[in-house]
Amino acid sequence: MRTQVGIIGAGPAGLLLSHLLHLRGISSVVLEKRGREYVERRVRAGVLEQGTVDTLVEAGVGARLLREGLPHRGIELRYGGQGHRIAFEKLVPGRSITVYGQQEVVKDLIAARLEAGGDVRFEIEDVAVHSLEAEPYLTFGGERLDCDVIAGCDGFHGVSRPSIPPGVLRLFERDYPFAWLGILARVAPSSEELIYARTERGFALHSMRSPTVSRFYLQVPPDATVAEWPDERIWDELKARLETVPGFVLDTGEIFDKGVTPMRAFVAEPMQYGRLYLAGDAAHIVPPTGAKGLNLAVADVRVLTEALDRFFATGSADLLDAYSESCLKRVWRAQHFSWWMTTLLHTFDSDDDYGRRLQLSYLDYVTSSESAATTLAENYVGLP
Ligand code: FAD
């Protein structure tokens, strides 16, 4: 078997890459470890930057997103008994975000790939990467797939990054001393906009998926388990962290999804080796407070598509050679913003009273200075 681009992983990065390549007449095969139902049900991100929405719409996979996605023109920072709106329409005119579940993006991309006769294979558990320096190929289930190029889109725990020889990559890492417990609940959102709440009990985030489904996150200890968080405890804690401004009441409902995500930052440099190119979480992860992970994956794939198009059309590898460098500027901007939002809004056990005062003072600055608020807004909605 032979294809131009062998893609490992059917997350947003791998599926979008396969779709964009198809639009340029470039063939690919996507190999995914999990089943289709699993990847379509995996609940994760929800905030799409304008650039991500534009990419999906231009690629012809944005019809449902435009119909069902929720456009947002601001977010609220809530702390010290008050809410403060960061107004995108005023601070970054014409730029906004759209709330639309990552698994909906994944469903739309899988449907588009299958409709176009794309080769997406699920439940392929034993993918191995070979001969990255020249004539690369993938093996799985006794089969061999020869490729011109391999795209490692298999997330943080995938096989592509570890297949790069030792000593090639420089790794940058930071673990945070907490995790996020995320839930989905059948209840109308209690707020029109996302609320990022900083309290002495820890951080909480009120997000949403639709007029009838709300999404919430709670800062929890790093070793927390879902079993320790029965529904009643979750609602009590969400109320304690969100019902902190006069008149705000949090409506509750049936919780139908729960998960704990560790908070971690990671970058592998360079994002390529030989004929292997890493995209999305395979190359970098950010703590989710800045809502950047999915958006970075889409940005990588845009750059990689252009580079592959040039390579297959002209034989020139100049854009491919520059792939990592082209991506890393945005990656590090997102790393910094995600670190900044995380430090601004979470409680750290190591913080003393002095540290807590500094955090509150910084929040006051961000919510009262137009230039500081603009810094937050332009990073949140995403660089062009
Ligand atoms: P993944 O989605 O991880 O996809 C990788 C795929 O590869 C998976 O399907 C996996 O099963 C498959 N795979 C792994 N190993 C193998 C193998 N050996 N062989 C074959 N296939 C393999 N980002 C945002 O932009 N905005 C947000 O609001 C946001 N919120 C988040 C909230 C949470 C709770 C979490 C966990 C993440 C959030 N993120 C957010 C981050 C975002 O979900 C990720 O950055 C995004 O999923 C990255 O996409 P990807 O395709 O690179 O990787």
Ligand code: DHB
């Ligand atoms: C969501 C996730 C995030 O990480 C974030 O910062 C905002 C919203 C969400 O899943 O809706």
